[in-house]
Amino acid sequence: MPDLKQTRNRFKVAIATLVLLDIAAIAVLLTPLAGSQETRQQELRQLWLTLKARESAPWRGLDKKIPQAKRQIDDFYRQRFPDEYSAISTDLGKVASETGVRMSAGRYSQKDSATEGLQRVEVEAQLSGNYLQLVRFINALERNQLVFIVDDLELGSEQNGIVRLQIKLETYLRTT
DSSP states (O other), X not given: OOOHHHHHHHHHHHHHHXXXXXXXXXXXXXXXXXXXXXXXXXXXXXXHHHHXXXXXXXXXXXXXXXXXXXXXXXXXXXXXXXXXXXXXHHHHHHXXXXXXXXXXXXXXXXXXXXXXXXXXXXXXXXXXXXXXXXXXXXXXXXXXXXXXXXXXXXXXXXXXTEEEEEEEEEEEEEOO
């Protein structure tokens, strides 16, 4: 059977500790350490106003931010998406000549786009060059001013250091 006297003494110590903590909390609340109730209420109001100001900060100037964002989107579309097919083939030819790759065949097909004002164009091209030239070509495409998204690469045979590459990529054409 458990020692009830020892358990009773432990409960007494625990209760006495809790009573002392309550007395200390009341003393801190009523002394100048915690400040007056009016001071605490004023501090609470000030913190509440600060919180409200921080919550509303992103909404300030929204009437100026929306037209600016529209201009930035229009500039992005104008710079990154051509409005003619010839710009796509010209850019691909320019990248190919700069990297020393020979483009032997190119096929363009128009697809529907989920984005209003853009028409998706899929490009399939056959390239040839040494491995390093082909790597530079792909890197140059990814860094190009126009948006080119590489979908598929297929390496072909190699003869005398010349590698054939079948590439499928997509870009977008502005329709408006």
